[in-house]
Amino acid sequence: MGERVLEIRNVSKCYGDNPVLSQVSLSLNRGEIHALVGENGAGKSTLMNILFGMPVIHETGGFTGEIWVNGNKAEFKSPREAMEAGIGMVHQEFMLLPGFSVAENVKLNREPTRPNLISKAAGPKLESLDSGKMGLDTRQALDRIEMDVDEWLPLVGMPVGHRQFIEIAREIDKTDLSLLVLDEPTAVLTETEASSLLAILKKLAESGVSALFISHRLDEVFEIADTITVLRDGEVVCTVPKKEARVETIAEMMVGRKLGSLRTGGSGRIHGNEHVLEVKNLSVDMPGEHVDNVSFSVRRGEIFGIGGLAGHGKLGIANGLMGLHRSSGTVVCDGEEIPLNDPKAALEAGLVLLSEDRRGVGLLLDESIENNIAMPGIVGRNRFVKRLGPLPISIEDRKSIRQHACEMISLLDIKCTGPGQAVRRLSGGNQQKVCVAKAITMEPKVLLVSEPTRGIDVGAKERVLNVIRKLNEEEGITVVMTSSELAELRSMCDRIAIMYNGKIQGILSPDASDAEFGFCMAGGGGMASD
Amino acid sequence: MRKRFQLKGGFSAADLLRQNAVPILFLFMCILGVIVSGQNIRYIAQELVSRLARNWFLVLSLIIPVTAGLGLNFAIVLGAMAGQVGLIVATHYKIPGLLGLSVAVVLSVPIAVLLGISVGHVLNLARGREMITSMMLGFFANGLYLLVFLFMVGTVIPVDNPEIMLDSGVGLRGTIELKYCKYALDNLLKVRLFGVNIPVATFGVVIALCLGIRWLYKTKLGQELRAVGQDMAVASVAGINVDRTRITAMVMSTVLASIGQIIFLQNMGVINTFNSHEQIGTVAIASILVGGASVTSATVGHGLAGTLLFQLLFIVSPSAGQRLMGNAQVGEFFRVFIGYGIIAVALLIHSWERKVSLESASRQSALKGQAKATGNM
Amino acid sequence: MIDSLKRIVKAVGLPRLTIVLFLVALLVIGYVNRLPIPMLLSNSLVRVGMNGIMVLAMVPSVQSGAGLNFGLPIGIIAGLIGMLVVMEFKIGGFLGLAIALLIACVLGVASGYVYGLILNRVRGQEMMIGTYAGFSIVSAMCMFWILAPFKNPEMIWVISGKGLRTTLPVSDSLTQILDKSWEFPIFGIKVPTGLLLTFALACVLLGVFNQTKLGISMRMAGANPAFAMSCGINVDKMRILGTVLSIALGAMGMVIYCQSLGLVQLYRAPLMMAFPAVAAVLIGGASARKATVWNAVLGTVLFQTLLTIALPVTRSVIEGDISEVAKTIISNGMILYALTRKEGDG
Structure with a gap:
């Protein structure tokens, strides 16, 4: 199909001791639409963050492997560098400002400016905005995706679907755009909007802009992708041309280990x-x-x-x-x-729930292991309480709480320095064991x-x-x-x-x-x- | 097509009323106050004109941080302190008139820039809690100000000037008269209209500031300030240096506040060394809120109108209180209450609105999830 | 060596370490300058007892998740009204104190409930709203003090015959009634036993409450609302409970404060009273998300001792009364320090 636009070679990444990507490789040719599918937590967003040089990657110790863009080895330190190398991103969370007009959004931080008397003295930040050119450029970009909306209308009040197209318009307005990355672009669109978006992607691909298309929706993937890569648990499970793939096999590969x-x-x-x-x-x-x-x-x-x-x-x-x-x-x-x-x-x-959101719902991170295990039991099951002397007041019984916590620690083999240790300091697995102990305690x-x-x-x-x-x-x-x-x-x-x-x-x-x-x-x- | 029509032409009288409910309410209160107080209109007008000249600039210094998403800048108190330092030094060296004022400005601007940078840094550490932090910064800086001018002047800082210092030779006097540059700006150009003296030069400076703010929003920097104010994450992804932009906003606000305080004091003619700056934050913020501003949006118009209404209320409430309650003090306390109350209410409304928008955002994401699930139909 | 030193600093906390060292330095300077150290210590004991309950008021508010209670003046006003009522009817002695506490408590619970309802709707902005709610109430009450129907000629302005005076002396039978109970001297230090016992009692009661089912529910709601909800706890109610407790404690704390001071200060006096209380609990090691009774006790002792001793010591070194300035700088600086730390840090 011609020249390589993007090549990801053996990229691995760990957050702390947790591997999130291992030996991921992927390549895209000019004009190709490549779909990346996988469950939540498969590593898609981490891969995108690496591709865009997001600061979070460097703050957590960088990654291994290589990324080549248009034949050059890329080491992006910020999204801006990725942008300058010709990669555009359409975000899942809209990266648009509701109070700005369409044109202001499309041109955000790339505004055409004209010098004036003060800016000559005080620097380019004070140059005047060239609103004529802003409007003109935006109009062109909007026309390219066949969108008929006034470029000076504010985003507030626009239908959600419009915003997705404005994101795309912003990306294609960038000169030298060679690769467009779309993260779940049709998630918020109506059916007609979604199909016109897919049509536009195809048109853009014909004009030489490649697309990396991240989606859960297999029907869309099968409609527009040339190649499909399945990512699971941070590894590439397979890369197949669309012609050879079947929906069921792809779905199966997304979720399960075979054995x-x-x-x-x-x-x-x-x-x-x-x-x-x-x-x-x-x-x-x-x-x-x-x-x-x-x-x-x-x-x-x-x-x-x-x-x-x-x-x-x-x-x-x-x-x-x-x-x-x-x-x-x-x-x-x-x-x-x-x-x-x-x-x-x-x-x-x-009914007792062991929540999927361990840190958010399941635990009191700054409390001790024993309190995490016992507090819900005290409140919900009236366990671990004793009378305060002769008074008709019942208070927590520290002794039985400690005893119960120690039993749970040995039963579940929770690795910790003792029942008084704060849960925040435990590893993910041991935190989950505390959650299990908590659930057991709730009988x-x-x-x-x-x-x-x-x-x-x-x-x-x-x-x-x-x-x-x-x-x-x-x-x-x-x-x-x-x-x-x-x-x-x-x-x-x-x-x-x-x-x-x-x-x-x-x-x-x-x-x-x-x-x-x-x-x-x-x-x-x-x-x-x- | 219909949608576009609505967006462009949605100006009904009811909308106008609702959007300006606060200023309209205060307008009625003011009119009522003027009638009840039974004061001479000319007296009120004269008083109002000089209060506007005194306060407008300070109030306008609040606008930029609101645009940049930092909320109401209670730390303009620091700018006011810088302005006072400039004026005190100018008075110490007995520099007269406009020259004295200029010296005060030249001295206080660098101090204000430094203070603004520090405030900006501190507020960047306290994201999401900017307003309370800026308020505490004001209180804290006030402590340091007292330390310097009550205890260090005359001891650590060698100054000997009985005109501005206490008889003991340590610390400044509680009130310092601005003998040399009182009314320096006001008197530059004065016009008498219907028996009311109008300090045209002072208003000229205010107009210049209004135009300056307008112009700022048409530059690249203004665009960045607005972008950061709306959504830091989006601005940052677009490559805007968010921290730096926020600091810039604080520096501009602090510098403007220092100049504002100098204008304020040259009109007063006297510095209450340890109190003049203290109430500046509350009064200015209450003023702009009365004009219809909120924690997230403030314009020159809000500042100008709000100051007018708030100061008018200030003028008439003591004698209105006297007439209504038989006690002038009630009126005085009433205007203090209005000052604090309006801020409390504005903050309440702001956090309610924020809650509502958060909820709708989560609804939107729910919608998104649903849409995701309805993928393969 | 440096490592273990670092560990000590971390365990004790930099602010506390600084203050303790500063205190020691002050005591040494005071001793060298032959200041009456026992008298200073007596004074600081009184100030600890006077202010303690208002600092303690911060604890339930933080524990329930409503954050540091900057709206404390609401409770303070309730306490002032309690004092004014017994003064108006000239009820002295322990009966007077009991009635004042009762009125303060009732008004505190009522206003705390309303305030709690408001705070539930402004999550995340409690501190700012609390501050200005407090300021507004204090300034609204200024109008009330003028117009209120108090008749006792010792309390109202002589000339106009109307409106409460700015500073009212508490009747002799009520002044320092707690301070003087079972007061005894030891090494020249006068110990205000009754006052300290009252503070201790409040601490113990709150401590016990924290161990009851309701107290545990409240603490869970504050520590992690989602967690509490999944355990069947009504988080909103718990936040209201914490706010009510806080405001009621503040109200009763104010009564204690007034009897010890022997004065009731009206008008602008309560305006800034929340800040030293907030600062004290922070000095004791609390944060906007976590606080214990122990934090309140330690914070009060450190902060008040520092203020009492700093005044005469600095006066012996520098001229002028630096204590108010020091109070402003320390308390506001402490709050600033807490605000600029990342959430979750101690």
């Missing part, structure tokens, strides 16, 4: 067919993880899995059940209906586990999963486990529900084939394949 042992020895655990948790018509308004009218039931003693691609609502279920995000529907636990939107009621009914009837192994090292992963398994097998605690790692779900669960577009697309047995899972995750056949 994953099935759950063994679990057959005797399900105590009858009694339903401990019944969910009817549950809708959850969780940002980015919307759940739409979902019904399912969980049997006593079972491990029920929820999987699916990011953004399809799998995380919304547990959060909605706990009352952490606005929800509607009916939830019955052990024959009693649980009022929704009331975390206290959910806790009292015996759950149904344990909701969300992404239990996200961001923790392999050894800790195994231990955390084992503890959950043990709780289930020995204590008879019913578990609802949500994970983006299909292999993990298959090794743990009795049944796995796959979420697609806020709904349950299917409930599969863990020994169903990879193809079946891929099929469900990609929307179960509703998708066009070439």
Whole structure:
């Protein structure tokens, strides 16, 4: 296809001890549209940050590997340098100023100026803006993407879709643009807007501007990409020309390791067919993880899995059940209906959540391990309290708190200097173990586990999963486990529900084939394949 | 097409009323106050004109930091201190008239620049808490100011001038009369109109400042200030040096405040060495808010109108209080209360609005997530 | 050696270390200049007792997540009203004190509740709003002091026969009623036992409250609202609870303060009173996100001792009263220092 516009060679990057990218290689030719797909946390955004020389990369110790742009080795120290080398970026979060007009946004920090009397003395910062040229340039850029909007209108009040096009206009207004990077560009667009955006991308590609297209939407990827690269856990799983790829295989590669042992020895655990948790018509308004009218039931003693691609609502279920995000529907636990939107009621009914947002929701980072484990138990279960002398006041019982914490530390093998250590100082895996200890302390009837192994090292992963398994097998605690790692779900669960577009697309047995899972995750056949 | 029409032509009377609710409310209060106070209109007009000449410049020094997203700059107190230092030195050396004022300006500008740079650095450390930090900076700097001019002058700093110093030879007097440059600017060009003396030169300086601010916003620097004020992250991605721009804004504001304080004091004719600057922040900020400004938007118009209304209220409230409550002090306390109250209310409204916009932002991102999920239809 | 020194500095905290060293230096200078050290120490004990509860008021506010309570003047006004009522009706002795405390507490709880409702709607801006809410209330009350229907001729202006005076002496039977209870001298230091016991009692009560279920819920809400919510805690209510406790403590603290001072100061006097209290708890090692009873006690002792001793010592070295200036610089400097540190740092 001609000359190389971008070549990424063996790029690796660690944040602390955590590898986020390892040996990633990727290349783009002139006029090529290359799609980069992968789950959240696969390393896409880190790769973009490296490509753009974002300061966060240098502040965390840089990266290894090489990047070549238009045949020159690039070492960008700032986004500006990347920009000057001809790379344009259309951000997922709009990088636009709502109070500025279209032209001011397109020309931000690249305004054409004219010197005046004062600027001659005080420096170029005080040069006057050349608004005529600003308008003219902007008009040209807007015309190139066939956008008919007044360049002097402010952004405030414009439909969201317009903003995406203005971002693109800004990038193509930059001279020498050879590569356009788009991060989830159609996420906020309506269908017609999305298709006209894709058309524009194709046109730009014909005129010689290559595009690196990051998306979750496989249908779009298949519509416009020339090549597809799948990224998972910081590694390139495969790079295939579009002609040779199938939607199901790509979906499957995004989520799961191929190998994953099935759950063994679990057959005797399900105590009858009694339903401990019944969910009817549950809708959850969780940002980015919307759940739409979902019904399912969980049997006593079972491990029920929820999987699916990011953004399809799998995380919304547990959060909605706990009352952490606005929800509607009916939830019955052990024959009693649980009022929704009331975390206290959910806790009292015996639901306990191991949150996917460990540092944000799961822990009090500046408190000690023992307090993290005990405080929710004191408040929610009235444990670890004693009378204050003869007074009718109950206060916390430090002795039993300490004792319980020590038991948990040895049970879960939490690596720490003692129960008084602040949780902030622990590693991710050990923090997660503290969360598990906290959940156990809450004496759950149904344990909701969300992404239990996200961001923790392999050894800790195994231990955390084992503890959950043990709780289930020995204590008879019913578990609802949500994970983006299909292999993990298959090794743990009795049944796995796959979420697609806020709904349950299917409930599969863990020994169903990879193809079946891929099929469900990609929307179960509703998708066009070439 | 309809949308564009709305955007361009959405000026109904109701909108106008709502957007200017605060100044309109105060206008009514002022009119009421003028009627109730029963004061001579000519007296009020004269008083108002000289108060405007005195305060306008200072109030306008608040505008740039608001544009740059630093909020209401309570640290203009530091600029005022710099101005006072300049004037005190000029008085010490008995430099008369306009020359004295010029010397004061020349001396205080470098001090103000240094102070502005330090304030800017401190505020860059305290992102998201700029206003409270700038307020505490004002209080803190006031302590240092007292230390220098009460205890160090005459001891560490060798000065011997009984005219401006306490009899003990240590520390400045509580009030220093500006014998040499009182009214130096006001008297430069005075016009009498309907029996009211108008200091044309002082107003000329104010007009020059207004035009200067207008012009600034048409330059590259002005564009950067506005961009940083709207969204630091976006500005930074576009390659604008956010920290530096914010410091620049603080320097400009502090320098303007120092000049403003010099204009203020030449009209007063006397420096309350340890109090003149203290209330500057509150009064100026209350003024611009009365004019309809907010924590995130302030214009020259807000500053000019707000000062007019606030000062008018200042003039009439003691005698209005006397007439209504039988006590002039009530009126005096009322205007102090209005000063603090308007700031409290403006801050309340600001954080409510911010909360609402945060919520809508999270709704928008939720929408985005939903859209993401509806990918393959 | 340097490492262990660094560790000590880190553990104690630079501000506290500086202040302790400064205090020691002051005591040495004072001793050399033959100042009456026992008298100075007596004075600082009184000042610790006087100010302690108002510093303690910062603790529940921070713990509940509402941040440092810059709106303390709201409570102070409640306390002043309590004092004024017993003075108007000339109720003296412990009964008077009890009634003043009761009125202060009731008004403090009521105004704290309203203030808490407001703070819940302005998350992240509590400090600034609190400051100006306090300023506004103080200036609004200035009008009230003039117009209020107080009749006691000892309290109102003689000439106009209307409006409260700026400074009112507290009746003899109420003045220092706590300070003088069980007062005893030791090594020439007069110990205001009753006053200190009152402060200690307040500390113990708050300490016990912190260990109850409600107290733990409040602390969780402050430490991480999302965490608290997932544990079934109503975060908004807990923030209101913290604010109410804080304002009520401030109100009662003001009553204690007035009886010890023997004066009730009105009008502009309460305007800046929040800042030294905020500074004291920060000096004690608290931050805008974390505070303990211990921080309040330590901070009060360090700050007040410093102020009491600095005054005569500096006077013996420099001419003039530098103590007010020192108070301004230290308290505002301390608050600035806290504001410019990254969130989460001690």
